[in-house]
Amino acid sequence: MNRSRAIVPFVIVLFIALTYCFASAEMVKVKSYKVPVRKGPGWYYPVVKEVLRGESLDVLKRSGRWYKVKVSDGTIGYASKRSIRISAGSGASSGSLKKGSSIQGRRRTSRPMMVAALRGVADMGLFPREYAQKHGLDPAEIERLMEMPFAADEFKRFNGALRPPSGIASGLEGAELPATDREVGAAITMRLLGAMPASRDARLRKYVSMVGAVVQEQTPLYDVPFVFIVLESPKVNSFSAPGGFVFITTGALEAMVSEAELAGVLSHEMVHVLERHGMRELDRQSTRIKSAGAMDDLDSELDMRGMDMGDKDVAADLEDMADQMFEQLIGGRKMSDEDSSDKKGTRLLSKTGYSPGGLRDFIIKSSDKVTGEDRKTYAYRDAGRRAKAIDRLIKNAMLPEGAMLADRFKGSTK
Numbered sequence: 154m155n156r157s158r159a160i161v162p163f164v165i166v167l168f169i170a171l172t173y174c175f176a177s178a179e180m181v182k183v184k185s186y187k188v189p190v191r192k193g194p195g196w197y198y199p200v201v202k203e204v205l206r207g208e209s210l211d212v213l214k215r216s217g218r219w220y221k222v223k224v225s226d227g228t229i230g231y232a233s234k235r236s237i238r239i240s241a242g243s244g245a246s247s248g249s250l251k252k253g254s255s256i257q258g259r260r261r262t263s264r265p266m267m268v269a270a271l272r273g274v275a276d277m278g279l280f281p282r283e284y285a286q287k288h289g290l291d292p293a294e295i296e297r298l299m300e301m302p303f304a305a306d307e308f309k310r311f312n313g314a315l316r317p318p319s320g321i322a323s324g325l326e327g328a329e330l331p332a333t334d335r336e337v338g339a340a341i342t343m344r345l346l347g348a349m350p351a352s353r354d355a356r357l358r359k360y361v362s363m364v365g366a367v368v369q370e371q372t373p374l375y376d377v378p379f380v381f382i383v384l385e386s387p388k389v390n391s392f393s394a395p396g397g398f399v400f401i402t403t404g405a406l407e408a409m410v411s412e413a414e415l416a417g418v419l420s421h422e423m424v425h426v427l428e429r430h431g432m433r434e435l436d437r438q439s440t441r442i443k444s445a446g447a448m449d450d451l452d453s454e455l456d457m458r459g460m461d462m463g464d465k466d467v468a469a470d471l472e473d474m475a476d477q478m479f480e481q482l483i484g485g486r487k488m489s490d491e492d493s494s495d496k497k498g499t500r501l502l503s504k505t506g507y508s509p510g511g512l513r514d515f516i517i518k519s520s521d522k523v524t525g526e527d528r529k530t531y532a533y534r535d536a537g538r539r540a541k542a543i544d545r546l547i548k549n550a551m552l553p554e555g556a557m558l559a560d561r562f563k564g565s566t567k
Contacts, residue, residue, distance in 0.1 A: 318555075
């Protein structure tokens with residue numbers, strides 16, 4: 154009898170706990186084309202499920218930037234907070250997955266490109282492939298470079314060496330990457346690889362990719378797979394292409410002495426991507442589909458004509474955009490865009506936990522290493538003025554000292 158009395162309260166408590174768990178789960182419906190559910194809370198974890206438009210999932214736990222979710226088939230994983238919008242209350246109508254969030258957000262984007270964007274691996278869509286063939290390039294090269302070069306556990310250990318300070322704003326809030334950027338960026342990447350081959354040093358690329366991923370963790374697009382590529386060239390330079398493609402030469406790496414310098418250069422290039430500097434520059438040029446509202450215009454036109462990114466008329470516009478962007482990349486960006494990337498890149502560098510002087514140090518150091526035509530690249534133009542501007546920013550914003558990690562850089566690159 155006493156034993157029965159003891160069991161009753163336990164059953165009641167268990168019932169209440171289970172009721173609370175089920176009641177607290179918030180159901181949302183997917184409104185964008187696909188949303189990746191990952192094994193862990195980070196874009197570097199593998200995708201365990203892709204949730205399609207119209208499907209439902211339960212939000213089991215809201216914590217930080219990643220939500221623990223349960224898919225209708227019972228799969229449990231993580232979706233980014235950025236891709237989920239939850240209103241007050243609960244039930245099927247209480248929330249939705251954001252339409253148009255990140256690079257996967259538009260329904261008319263070519264499906265192979267969607268898969269590549271979601272998984273961070275090897276397929277690009279019809280347009281980049283045709284563009285590559287036209288220029289005599291091999292699409293398999295970029296597919297290889299889009300594969301994840303490190304495992305989640307490796308990255309977590311690597312990231313543990315930094316202590317990001319609180320209260321630093323990068324000025325990049327609200328950044329988005331339309332799917333058009335990714336397709337154009339893939340095409341530009343293949344053209345660039347035709348001019349400068351990628352390094353075959355897998356260890357070096359892995360290190361550069363992890364440094365880039367550490368910085369990316371502090372951006373608004375923490376859930377989007379960026380691609381970091383080391384170019385085999387003695388020239389001291391770096392580039393970026395729309396959609397999340399960032400490049401640095403072996404010559405630039407040889408000129409550096411610390412991880413803070415490397416992170417500074419990658420931060421600078423990532424700001425170009427996040428601010429869509431190259432794509433916005435095309436707004437001034439007369440193309441049939443303007444890039445400023447490229448996805449809205451493209452969506453509308455594709456709806457009217459029943460086309461996809463692979464159709465020849467749309468491909469012609471994307472090809473024109475890619476050609477112009479490639480010339481911009483090689484010829485040098487607008488100085489106002491460089492200044493913006495210096496400032497926001499320095500803030501991002503400090504927000505990540507690195508020494509905020511890393512980018513400034515590299516600009517000063519590299520400015521006297523080249524002559525002639527190479528001086529039009531970003532690291533050498535107005536180096537003195539830009540270094541002083543960064544110094545003023547560090548002082549006025551009272552950015553903390555941060556880490557240099559020179560030993561880790563030396564051990565990973567030399």
